[in-house]
Amino acid sequence: METLGLAIDTTFDDTSVALLRGKQALLANVTLSQYADHAEFGGVVPERASRKHLEVIHPLIQRAMAEAEVEFRDLDWVAVSNLPGLMGAILVGVTVAKSLAYQLGLPLMGINHIEAHPYANFLVHGELEFPLLHLVAAGGHTLLIHQEDHFKWRVVGRSVDDAAGECVDKVAKMFGHPMPGGPVVDRLAMAHAPGPYDFPRPLLKDPGLDFSFSGLKTAMLYFLRDHGPRVDEGPVLAAFFASVAEVLTVKTVRAARQLGVSTVTVSGGLAASRRLRGAFEEACAEAGLTLYYPPPNLCTDNAAMVACLAAYRHEAGLHDDLTLDAHANLIA
Amino acid sequence: MTNALAIDTTSEFLGLALMKAGRLAANHYEATGTEMNRSILTVLDDLLARAALKLEDLELIAVARGPGSFTGTRIGLAVAKSFALVQGLPLVGVDTLRLLAAQGEAAEGECFYAVLNCVRDEVYHAAFRWEGEGPQPLGEIGMSTLAALPELVEEAPVVLRRFPPEQPGHEESLAKLNRLPLRHPAPDCALLLSEALRMHRAHGGRPLPPAEPIYLKPEAFRKWKP
Incomplete structure (x- = not known):
């Protein structure tokens, strides 16, 4: 039986939520880019990115669930990019993912965002x-x-x-x-x-x-x-x-x-x-x-690649506990 | 409303409280600093187990929505919103100045200010009147320097809490204030529960305003060029 997982990525200035069945069936991959929100500064302002993530993450989860036509009770695991990136931004995703995993009684996985990038290829090419x-x-x-x-x-x-x-x-x-x-x-x-x-x-x-x-x-x-x-x-x-x-x-x-x-x-x-x-x-x-x-x-930041790596980690039993933390650097 | 959870992560204290069948079943606060993200759910799990409560039993979630630590405020709200979303529960956001005002020992009908330390010599302030069970806000939350505070509040009594470490050099300003004693020395999550329930009752079933963070301060102070 193929698993259904939810993955979140808030490592930088994009808020992204994906739902993946098995390792390749992408049911939803919704991303909200903040480029316009940071334009006046000519670069990403970390505090603004963090605020925006909290503002949009829950509606985005709801939208992804609706698009995938699944309910919270259908999920088998929850994953989140917990490194590397902007600390305050990652913390939003990590806290939401932990809260979901905790109340649904599901395995939680912290994913390295950089390690996940190549998994866009596993997702598409197998x-x-x-x-x-x-x-x-x-x-x-x-x-x-x-x-x-x-x-x-x-x-x-x-x-x-x-x-x-x-x-x-x-x-x-x-x-x-x-x-x-x-x-x-x-x-x-x-x-x-x-x-x-x-x-x-x-x-x-x-x-x-x-x-x-x-x-x-x-x-x-x-x-x-x-x-x-x-x-x-x-x-x-x-x-x-x-x-x-x-x-x-x-x-x-x-x-x-x-x-x-x-x-x-x-x-x-x-x-x-x-x-x-x-x-x-x-x-x-x-x-x-x-x-x-x-x-x-x-290629651009997305939770789908995070979900794909998480599906492999879930299969290997590589889970994290509720004390999962955010890290700014590539190697925790 | 009988079973409820309160979350306050707006200061360096992790605050959690549980109400079971209308009675306070847990009131936890500890100085965790920036570690609260790691411990919040394990502490909550422990409190729920000891109170023999499940998340599914809850009927309301109360959350402190700032002003306070930006990151801390977001952690509490991220947990509260995630619970409210999955459990389909009403979420009541209470500002931190109202929580501080509820700690003041004011007399019935007395008007006073609640003042919370922000950073350095800056403070958040708001005016309240004590009405029956608790404080009623009289206006918006403002910001000022501690030095400007005595003139701003005139002779009105003040409920004041400053987060450690104490800022030196402001004893003179503090000495000019007519300070009301605090009922509780630290942030008290039981008060967050009771204030949230009061607000919920006052709304009489009508939808409450969305529980969004109160930052008050801008996210960037100047435009920069790479």
Whole structure:
């Protein structure tokens, strides 16, 4: 009998609730994005994010239950992302999940949001064969993760300063685009050729697997300063994104070779970019690697991926008790 | 209304109270600081077991909705709203100044202020009149500095609680206030129960205003640029 689970994610500025039967039958995945609420500040204000989560989480749970046509008594488990992210924001999701699990007498699971990102691929493509190399390009993190089995993973490469997604958002902002900058940059990168422009590819020649994007961000700032506001935005941002995509693909392929892994997955908000997806399809085909990619709506923060990882944890009996806490960092 | 639960997480104290068959069955408070998120449900589970009560037996949930600690207030409300949603129970939110006012030893008909320490030298304040069983709010909750308080309240008596650690340098302002004694030295969840029940009765079956947090302060103080 396949289980029915409810998962919550409030780690950053999106409130998301998902209902999953088994490991793949997604009955509901509702997400409320707060971008507009933070626009006046030009970035996410943690206290505002926390307030918004509490305001919308219960109506969102009700909406998800209605969409999935299930009742609380039908649930078998409850899961919540309890790290990493904004403490105050995570605490809302964690407290709600604990309260639901407690009163319904259900197993509770705290889920690592970053570990969950690649499970968007398990959700859509089914069981993947280990070992796997994951590139997780989420808002605050750009990580290469080597996974040998479920729940057995380690970070083999990470952003040492700005994450790729962060860099894209900030550069888009320099060019006068509102948050989130990813979709705008992606649209321009799809529509334009880089032309004569060529920007740095930080740490590309470095043999390690870490990323650095702050130098590229600064290069864009200087470019804007030197060329003024009348720059040809399309080709410039296309060239900028070509740098980002090349660094990500080259480092991912390098990591796969070094670790002897033949299957690669890409996930996280930046993975929603069609231009990046194209670059990965090309790079992986050339390197003889199998590539798994989730649909764009499962790349950005969502509770569906959290539910999928939770379904695996539930099957393995990996539950948490009611003292489950929130943690800001990737490793608790 | 006979079986009820009260939750107050607005200060550094975790406060929980239970009413069973109209009588106080548990009144728990402990200084947990930021740990209350970890312990709230295990403590509640223990209190329910000792009172031989189940969540399903409850008929009302009372929750302190601030002003107070932002994160703390959200924890209590997240629990209370989740219980109310699943159990289909009425949820009554009571502001923390009303709870403090209920602790004051005021005379019938007496007008007074309840004053709660916010951060540094800032205080929340609200005016009340004692009517029969408890305080009736006379206006909105305001904010001021402790130094400006004596002028603001004029000669009216004040029920005051300051969260530790005591702020130094404000003894002069405090000395000017006509302070009413407190019935209870710490936040008292039994009073949250009785105030919530009073509010519920006063509404006579009409729907209560939604139990939303009271923050009073903005979530950001200036615009920033990356």
